Amino acid sequence: MKEFENKKVSIKDVAKAVGVSTTLVSLVINGKAKQYRIADEMAGRVMAKVKEMNYTPNLMARNLRGGKTQLIGLIVTDISNPFFSMISRVIENRANELNYTVIFGSSDEKYTNTQKLIDVLLNKGADGLIIVPCDGSERIMEKLHLNKTPIVLIDRCFKNIDISFSCLDNHRATVIATQHLIEQGFRKISLIAYQSQMSNVMDRISGYKDTMRKAGLEKQINVKQVSFSNTKSDVFGTVKRFVEKDKTEAILFSTNMLSIHGLTCLKEMNVKIPDDVAVVGFDESDVFDLYECPVSYIKQPVEQIGKTAVDILVDKIKNGESTKQSMAVLEPELIVKRSSLRNG
Amino acid sequence: MKEFENKKVSIKDVAKAVGVSTTLVSLVINGKAKQYRIADEMAGRVMAKVKEMNYTPNLMARNLRGGKTQLIGLIVTDISNPFFSMISRVIENRANELNYTVIFGSSDEKYTNTQKLIDVLLNKGADGLIIVPCDGSERIMEKLHLNKTPIVLIDRCFKNIDISFSCLDNHRATVIATQHLIEQGFRKISLIAYQSQMSNVMDRISGYKDTMRKAGLEKQINVKQVSFSNTKSDVFGTVKRFVEKDKTEAILFSTNMLSIHGLTCLKEMNVKIPDDVAVVGFDESDVFDLYECPVSYIKQPVEQIGKTAVDILVDKIKNGESTKQSMAVLEPELIVKRSSLRNG
DNA sequence: CTGAAAGCGCTTACAG
DNA sequence: CTGAAAGCGCTTACAG
Numbered sequence: 129m130k131e132f133e134n135k136k137v138s139i140k141d142v143a144k145a146v147g148v149s150t151t152l153v154s155l156v157i158n159g160k161a162k163q164y165r166i167a168d169e170m171a172g173r174v175m176a177k178v179k180e181m182n183y184t185p186n187l188m189a190r191n192l193r194g195g196k197t198q199l200i201g202l203i204v205t206d207i208s209n210p211f212f213s214m215i216s217r218v219i220e221n222r223a224n225e226l227n228y229t230v231i232f233g234s235s236d237e238k239y240t241n242t243q244k245l246i247d248v249l250l251n252k253g254a255d256g257l258i259i260v261p262c263d264g265s266e267r268i269m270e271k272l273h274l275n276k277t278p279i280v281l282i283d284r285c286f287k288n289i290d291i292s293f294s295c296l297d298n299h300r301a302t303v304i305a306t307q308h309l310i311e312q313g314f315r316k317i318s319l320i321a322y323q324s325q326m327s328n329v330m331d332r333i334s335g336y337k338d339t340m341r342k343a344g345l346e347k348q349i350n351v352k353q354v355s356f357s358n359t360k361s362d363v364f365g366t367v368k369r370f371v372e373k374d375k376t377e378a379i380l381f382s383t384n385m386l387s388i389h390g391l392t393c394l395k396e397m398n399v400k401i402p403d404d405v406a407v408v409g410f411d412e413s414d415v416f417d418l419y420e421c422p423v424s425y426i427k428q429p430v431e432q433i434g435k436t437a438v439d440i441l442v443d444k445i446k447n448g449e450s451t452k453q454s455m456a457v458l459e460p461e462l463i464v465k466r467s468s469l470r471n472g
Numbered sequence: 473m474k475e476f477e478n479k480k481v482s483i484k485d486v487a488k489a490v491g492v493s494t495t496l497v498s499l500v501i502n503g504k505a506k507q508y509r510i511a512d513e514m515a516g517r518v519m520a521k522v523k524e525m526n527y528t529p530n531l532m533a534r535n536l537r538g539g540k541t542q543l544i545g546l547i548v549t550d551i552s553n554p555f556f557s558m559i560s561r562v563i564e565n566r567a568n569e570l571n572y573t574v575i576f577g578s579s580d581e582k583y584t585n586t587q588k589l590i591d592v593l594l595n596k597g598a599d600g601l602i603i604v605p606c607d608g609s610e611r612i613m614e615k616l617h618l619n620k621t622p623i624v625l626i627d628r629c630f631k632n633i634d635i636s637f638s639c640l641d642n643h644r645a646t647v648i649a650t651q652h653l654i655e656q657g658f659r660k661i662s663l664i665a666y667q668s669q670m671s672n673v674m675d676r677i678s679g680y681k682d683t684m685r686k687a688g689l690e691k692q693i694n695v696k697q698v699s700f701s702n703t704k705s706d707v708f709g710t711v712k713r714f715v716e717k718d719k720t721e722a723i724l725f726s727t728n729m730l731s732i733h734g735l736t737c738l739k740e741m742n743v744k745i746p747d748d749v750a751v752v753g754f755d756e757s758d759v760f761d762l763y764e765c766p767v768s769y770i771k772q773p774v775e776q777i778g779k780t781a782v783d784i785l786v787d788k789i790k791n792g793e794s795t796k797q798s799m800a801v802l803e804p805e806l807i808v809k810r811s812s813l814r815n816g
Numbered sequence: 817c818t819g820a821a822a823g824c825g826c827t828t829a830c831a832g
Numbered sequence: 833c834t835g836a837a838a839g840c841g842c843t844t845a846c847a848g
Binding site (some may be wrong): 138139140150151154155158185186188189190191192193194 | 824825826827828
């Protein structure tokens with residue numbers, strides 16, 4: 129049965145079948161028939177044979193010849209984190225629309241892993257990279273950029289390097305959340321963030337601090353940064369301290385995992401939300417709606433962030449403008465539920 | 473600055489630097505020095521230069537030459553579904569350990585998408601595929617298998633084709649869940665599953681039915697299959713009917729999304745769990761622990777399923793035994809929380 | 817023990 | 833308008 133045949137047909141096979149040279153076939157396939165003034169009839173015959181024989185060019189060979197692989201390398205910190213799996217799906221969809229496929233890896237927030245993954249993905253022929261950079265990876269990114277590797281950062285960026293990125297307006301995110309809590313009448317508002325120097329974390333912290341200061345609540349500023357490695361127990365310790373010792377009135381969690389750990393802790397402590405403590409979470413999670421008290425949260429425009437990143441990257445790949453910096457800063461949205469209302 | 477140089481060093485560069493032929497370098501790199509009785513001193517010099525020049529072989533060229541890409545193609549139904557993103561992470565980790573990288577795509581349960589993705593992934597040079605097959609994809613898988621493409625199915629399999637797979641013991645999963653509910657004294661136990669002919673769904677349904685029959689509860693069997701496209705509203709309609717009309721005492725949800733939609737509905741309906749209705753969910757979710765009443769669930773051995781799939785696949789790729797069928801059927805675990813206890 | 821040469825499948829100057 | 837040939841970077845018979 130023909131359809132079960134194993135070996136792929138090559139351009140040679142097509143050429144032989146039509147009775148022309150491989151050059152001709154190649155030209156026709158690549159839409160250069162007009163340019164080389166190949167007879168329409170000829171081009172038609174070739175295309176017909178290509179269809180008939182179900183020929184698809186070997187990408188490895190094409191790439192080797194100097195072309196592209198149509199492969200986009202994606203490095204997230206952890207594909208199993210819902211936020212990153214959502215954004216991966218968006219990236220996948222947009223990439224597919226533009227005829228690209230995604231190869232990926234998870235860095236676990238370690239720059240050594242990031243470096244390894246970059247090497248691997250480029251070695252596999254990725255035409256460009258979309259990266260969630262982590263602490264300590266600034267020089268790595270700079271190097272890539274200087275090397276003119278097409279690259280777009282997502283979720284976080286570096287202010288001192290002119291690499292393109294597609295990120296949330298992180299400062300604004302905590303500004304609107306903090307404002308909302310202040311408007312609700314809360315004063316002792318505390319923030320939990322990761323222990324990181326990355327822009328997303330720093331901006332979320334400064335958005336909170338700036339807003340507190342502007343409201344004359346400088347004295348109430350209370351930020352705790354927890355480690356990546358010990359997140360759960362750190363969050364538990366922090367939440368307990370906030371509630372029991374600091375008498376915090378409202379807690380702002382600055383990522384989805386921090387929110388979930390925090391909510392778990394609050395539940396175990398039997399804290400009533402929002403009566404005892406108000407809460408605002410970050411990113412989306414099924415948990416927010418299904419928690420005893422529906423949880424307010426800052427929603428990221430995941431669709432836009434992902435799609436924009438792909439578009440910028442593909443533009444770089446195609447037009448060779450890998451150096452031109454594109455900066456996409458996207459708007460957060462505050463979804464208000466009962467957890468952050470004064471009289472919820 | 474040397475480290476910023478763009479062009480990659482090739483085997484030729486190394487050969488020239490050492491003053492030997494590319495053949496020699498290639499042999500040494502590929503660990504065939506002994507086999508070809510190359511002088512240790514020579515091999516040492518070559519390796520030193522390789523390190524010094526930071527040479528890594530071009531995979532495209534290697535693959536073109538007849539070798540492999542060290543790329544594993546992964547097709548899930550949706551990378552943003554937590555269950556699949558978790559398993560993707562496991563697959564990624566194991567693949568990396570074995571020196572493979574993952575390219576992936578989401579089929580959205582459509583066999584036409586599956587076919588397209590297979591073509592794309594193979595065209596990009598994937599050495600083998602790990603696939604979550606969907607309804608209507610049986611012939612596609614059979615064809616791949618006959619073509620001797622290394623392939624392993626996960627999550628679901630086809631009983632009539634001898635393709636390798638790594639799956640949960642789906643029948644056993646609902647058997648232990650149903651038994652547990654019966655032991656707790658529930659009689660009117662209902663099941664919600666997807667509208668699908670795939671093995672995972674069919675086995676979960678039959679595990680439930682068999683157990684009900686064995687317990688003399690044949691008359692109480694109540695299964696509703698909901699569509700993939702309209703899942704949420706279908707689940708809502710079903711749960712309402714179960715509770716209000718059928719007076720169901722316990723609901724068994726047979727996937728994570730069904731569980732989450734179901735719990736959302738029960739919450740909206742203000743149903744008390746487990747007093748009004750007992751519940752057992754499927755797969756893991758942060759929601760289960762944080763729901764008003766902690767939810768019992770059937771836990772899949774995600775680690776094992778993913779790791780086994782990779783191991784089987786790589787064995788096929790390396791040893792060319794793509795035809796030999798390996799069947800991994802892994803044990804479910806029932807995690808009991810308050811939601812399924814008679815006097816919870 | 818080591819090297820010259822072919823060839824994987826493709827594209828693209830270069831000729832005609 | 834069309835074809836012969838080089839070359840992308842690699843591996844592997846084949847010689848010696």
